[in-house]
Amino acid sequence: MAKLKFGTVEETVVTREEFPLKKALETLKNETIAVIGYGVQGPGQALNLRDNGFNVIVGQRQASKSWDKALGDGWVADKTLFSIEEACEKASVVMYLLSDAGQIDQWKVIKPFLTAGKLLYFSHGFGVTYKEQTNIIPPKDIDVVLVAPKGSGTSLRRLFVEGKGLNSSYAIFQDATGQALEKALALGIGIGSGYLFETDFRKEVYSDLTGERGMLMGALAGLFEAQYNVLRKNGHSPSEAFNETVEELTQSLMPLVAEKGMDWMFANTSTTAQRGALDWKNKFRDLNTPLFEDLYASVASGKEAAIVIEANQKENYRKNLELELAEINASELWQAGKTVRELRAK
Ligand SMILES: NC(=O)C1=CN([C@@H]2O[C@H](COP(=O)(O)OP(=O)(O)OC[C@H]3O[C@@H](n4cnc5c(N)ncnc54)[C@H](O)[C@@H]3O)[C@@H](O)[C@H]2O)C=CC1
Numbered sequence: 447m448a449k450l451k452f453g454t455v456e457e458t459v460v461t462r463e464e465f466p467l468k469k470a471l472e473t474l475k476n477e478t479i480a481v482i483g484y485g486v487q488g489p490g491q492a493l494n495l496r497d498n499g500f501n502v503i504v505g506q507r508q509a510s511k512s513w514d515k516a517l518g519d520g521w522v523a524d525k526t527l528f529s530i531e532e533a534c535e536k537a538s539v540v541m542y543l544l545s546d547a548g549q550i551d552q553w554k555v556i557k558p559f560l561t562a563g564k565l566l567y568f569s570h571g572f573g574v575t576y577k578e579q580t581n582i583i584p585p586k587d588i589d590v591v592l593v594a595p596k597g598s599g600t601s602l603r604r605l606f607v608e609g610k611g612l613n614s615s616y617a618i619f620q621d622a623t624g625q626a627l628e629k630a631l632a633l634g635i636g637i638g639s640g641y642l643f644e645t646d647f648r649k650e651v652y653s654d655l656t657g658e659r660g661m662l663m664g665a666l667a668g669l670f671e672a673q674y675n676v677l678r679k680n681g682h683s684p685s686e687a688f689n690e691t692v693e694e695l696t697q698s699l700m701p702l703v704a705e706k707g708m709d710w711m712f713a714n715t716s717t718t719a720q721r722g723a724l725d726w727k728n729k730f731r732d733l734n735t736p737l738f739e740d741l742y743a744s745v746a747s748g749k750e751a752a753i754v755i756e757a758n759q760k761e762n763y764r765k766n767l768e769l770e771l772a773e774i775n776a777s778e779l780w781q782a783g784k785t786v787r788e789l790r791a792k
């Protein structure tokens with residue numbers, strides 16, 4: 447495993463060069479891999495494994511949208527597509543990719559199939575870390591590992607089809623067979639990860655929940671709204687407010703950050719922008735640090751997990767979520783975005 451310097455800190459990273467697909471296939475050649483759940487990660491991981499030549503089947507609740515999606519992707523009922531129970535029975539590797547709430551609900555169903563020597567795989571540290579709330583306590587005589595793609599299952603699949611890879615983190619919670627690490631890395635390569643970063647279950651879930659509630663999704667969405675509203679209140683048109691809040695960020699500036707970092711983005715903007723942004727950066731950092739501290743504490747205390755679990759148990763959860771998303775879509779900000787996107791020159 448490669449030791450790479452991140453700033454001054456050395457970390458373990460697994461590369462496709464040292465763990466090529468051939469080695470991954472060899473490692474798992476006697477395994478039947480069942481991907482349980484066909485929502486967002488399920489399809490991405492299952493299709494990449496299938497295309498990479500692994501022996502993979504899908505387990506999914508029948509009479510559901512996800513079941514139909516699996517059929518549409520070429521999984522065949524009673525051949526490669528089964529009920530959750532049947533798939534778990536056939537499998538030696540169970541990839542538990544139901545929603546985190548679904549995992550709690552179905553744990554009693556899959557647990558009897560987790561017999562000695564099998565491997566249980568997660569893409570999140572949620573279930574195991576918050577065990578007081580989830581009751582997900584794996585039997586002692588199985589391997590328990592995690593490979594968590596750092597992005598949407600949709601991106602995992604898209605990048606794979608383009609011949610690229612999405613990076614993932616990996617962790618070993620339990621090594622009953624002595625082969626847990628080898629198998630976890632083989633699965634990580636098999637699902638189409640580019641590079642694999644070492645972590646543990648707790649760190650994965652704390653950082654992931656912080657990231658998605660914070661910068662990656664919650665903070666981003668909230669800051670968009672705040673700036674857009676202020677511009678609109680001061681008489682700017684929707685297109686102007688949208689362009690200066692979202693469009694320029696996604697189309698021009700973030701690609702520069704992705705390419706070569708923040709100083710590179712700054713270096714490619716005007717001196718006027720640079721001076722002002724460098725000063726305001728510190729104000730935004732200092733004002734938001736306490737909010738991020740609150741967020742991390744809420745994650746670490748298990749409060750965020752409790753909120754998710756409770757919300758997901760509500761009968762009308764999906765419907766309410768759709769209403770919330772529809773409300774965002776209907777807002778002037780995102781309606782303006784729709785028109786602006788149509789005006790992108792091809
Ligand atoms: N969405 C993503 O791109 C990412 C997800 N993850 C993790 O991967 C895992 C899977 O997440 P997603 O793909 O987002 O899940 P999802 O929310 O798309 O749901 C996956 C499947 O769970 C099934 N399901 C839900 N509740 C059920 C129940 N009570 N009984 C039976 N089946 C049920 C649904 O039919 C669906 O096929 C989670 O641990 C998540 O945190 C990790 C990285 C990114």
Ligand SMILES: CC(=O)[C@](C)(O)C(=O)O
Nearest residue numbers: 595596597598599654658
């Ligand atoms: C896509 C991803 O990595 C997230 C945001 O953490 C998630 O979907 O849970």
Ligand SMILES: [Mg+2]
Nearest residue numbers: 570654655658
């Ligand atoms: Mg997440």
Ligand SMILES: [Mg+2]
Nearest residue numbers: 595596597654
């Ligand atoms: Mg994530």
